[in-house]
Amino acid sequence: MIKKSLGRKTYEVINVIVLLLISFIMLYPFYYCIIASLSDNASVLAGKIGFWPIGINIKSYKLVFGYKAVFHAYGNTILYTGLGTAISLTLTVLGAYPLSRKDFYGRGVLTVFFAFTMFFSGGLIPTFLVVNALGLYNTMWAVVIPSAINTMNMIIMRTFFQGIPDALEEAAVVDGATEMQTLLRIILPLSLPSIMTIGLFYAVGQWNSWFSAMIYLQDSSKYPLQLVLRQIVLQNQVNEIIGTVAGSLTEDATQMVSENIKYTVIIVAVFPILCVYPFVQKYFVKGVMVGSIKG
C-alpha cells in the first residue's frame, strides 16, 4: 500500500470541501424557495429568511392552487407530456429499428438523411411557417409533433437495437414472424431499459418545454405549466392570481403577497420533478454513458 503524502491528503480534504460547497450551491436555491413559500409575507419582504421558514403558513399555496389557470395548466402539461412521450417514443422506435438491421437496403442513405438535420436546420421562421401551413397553429399538436423526434435519441436507440443478437431475429423469422411481430414480441421486451430511458428523456423535455407553446398557442386555456409560470414569475402577472381569488386587496398587501406567490409557484412547478428525480436519475446517467461511448 503506497503511503499518501501529506500534500495528497490535504488535496483530498480540499476536494471534499469544494464538492460540499458545490452541492450546497446546487441545492440552496430550491431550499430557499421552499422555506420562503412557507413563510409569512412580511418576513419574506424584510429579507429575514435564511435557513428556516418564519411564520409558517400555507396561505400562498391555497392562493396558487385556487388560481384556475395554474390548475388548468398542470392538466395541460400532464396531457402534453403523456401524449408527446408516446408519440416521440413510437416514432423513435419505428425509425431506430429498421436502421439497426444490417440487411436493410438504404440504411446508409437514410442515416445521413436523419443525421444531417443535427447540423443544419431551416431555422425559427421557416419552421414556424411550415407548422402553420399544416394547420397546427393554436392546437396541442403544434406542441407535441414538430419536436417529436430527437435525432440523437434515435441514434442511441439504434445502437441499443444493434446490441441484440441477430440469432434471435433469425429465430423469429424462422418461426414465421413478420417484421412488426419481431419488433413487438422480441426486440421491445428485450430493450425495455433503453426504451424507458429514452422515454424519460422525452418526458422531461416535454414537461419542461415552453417555447413551442409560446409561439404556437393562442388560447391561454391551452397553456402548459411552464408558460403560466413564466407569466407569473417573469412577467409579473401575479395580480391576476390575487385579484381573482382573494378579492380586492390594498396595494401594499398586493406587494406583500406577490413576492411569496412567486416562490410558491416555483415550488409548485418544480415539485414533481424534484420528487421523481432521485429514483429516475440513474436511468438518465446510464443512457448518456452508453449512448455517448458507443454512439
Added chain:
Amino acid sequence: MRKFRRIIKNRHLYLMIAPVVIWYFLFCYMPMFGLVIAFKDYNVFTGVFESPFIGLYQFERFFNSIYFWRLIRNTFIISFMGLVMNFPAPIILALMFNELKDGAFKKATQTISYLPHFISTVIIVGMYTTFLAPENGLINNIIARLGGERVYFLAEPRYFRMLYIIMDIWRSVGWGSIIYLAALAGVETELYEACIIDGGGYWRQLWHITLPGIAPTIVIMLILRIGQLMSVGYESIILMYSPATYSTGDVISTYVYRVGLVDADYSFSTAVGMFNSVISLILLVTANTISRRVGETSLW
C-alpha cells in the same frame, strides 16, 4: 442477395420507417426549403412561390443595420466567454468526482449536481430573477446586510453577460461531467501504476496520463460545442433580457426571434437566421477538419 429481393423481403421495414421519413421531411427538410424566402420579399398572402424575388436585399439590410455589429459582438463575446468558462468546468468537476472513493458521498454529490439540468429554463431563470430582484431578492438582501448598496442586476447591461454565464454553468456543469467521468473510467489503471513507480506524483499523473487519456473525448465535445457557438442559449436569454439589456445581451438568435415573431418581418428574420446557421456550419466543419489534420479525433 439481389437488391430487389432484399427490398421485397424487408418491405415491412420500409412501412415502419415511412412515418419517420415523412416527419423529417415535413418538419426538418421543408423548413430548409423554406429558407428560400430569405431571398424574397415574402408576403403571407401571396405565398412562398408568388412573392417577388429580391436577391440579397434582406442580407444587405442586415449587414447595414445599426444592430449588426452589436449582435455579432454580443454573440461572439457571450459564446467565447461561455467556451472559456463553461467548457473546462465539467472537466474539472469530473476530475474532482474521480478523486472520491466510491460510496454514498460520491453518489450523493453527483446526483445533486445533475439536478439543475432537469429543471426547466423557466424555473431556473425565475429563481434567478427573483433572487436578483432589487427590493426583496436574496442576493440584494445579503448585500444590504453587509452594508452595501442594492443593485438592480438584471437591468444593468454590464452585468448581463456574466450573469448569463453563471446561470449556464450552474445548470450544465453537473450533467456535462458525466461524459468526462465515463472517459476517465476508461483510462487504464496500469498506466497510473507505471507512473507512480516511475516516481510521478499527482500532478505528473494528471498531466501525462489522465489528460491525454480523455483528450479524444475533450476534442469531440469541443467540436460539438463550436457547432453550437452561434445559437447561444436563446431560450434562456429571451427569458432573462429586457430592452434595458439589449446592448449586451441581444444575440443573433434572439434578434431572429424578435424580428420574426414579434415584428413578423418573416423574410428578414429568415435571412438573419440563415446567416447564423451557415456561419455555424462553417465553424463546425472548420473545427472538425482542423481536428482531423492535427490529431486523430474528429466527428466524421
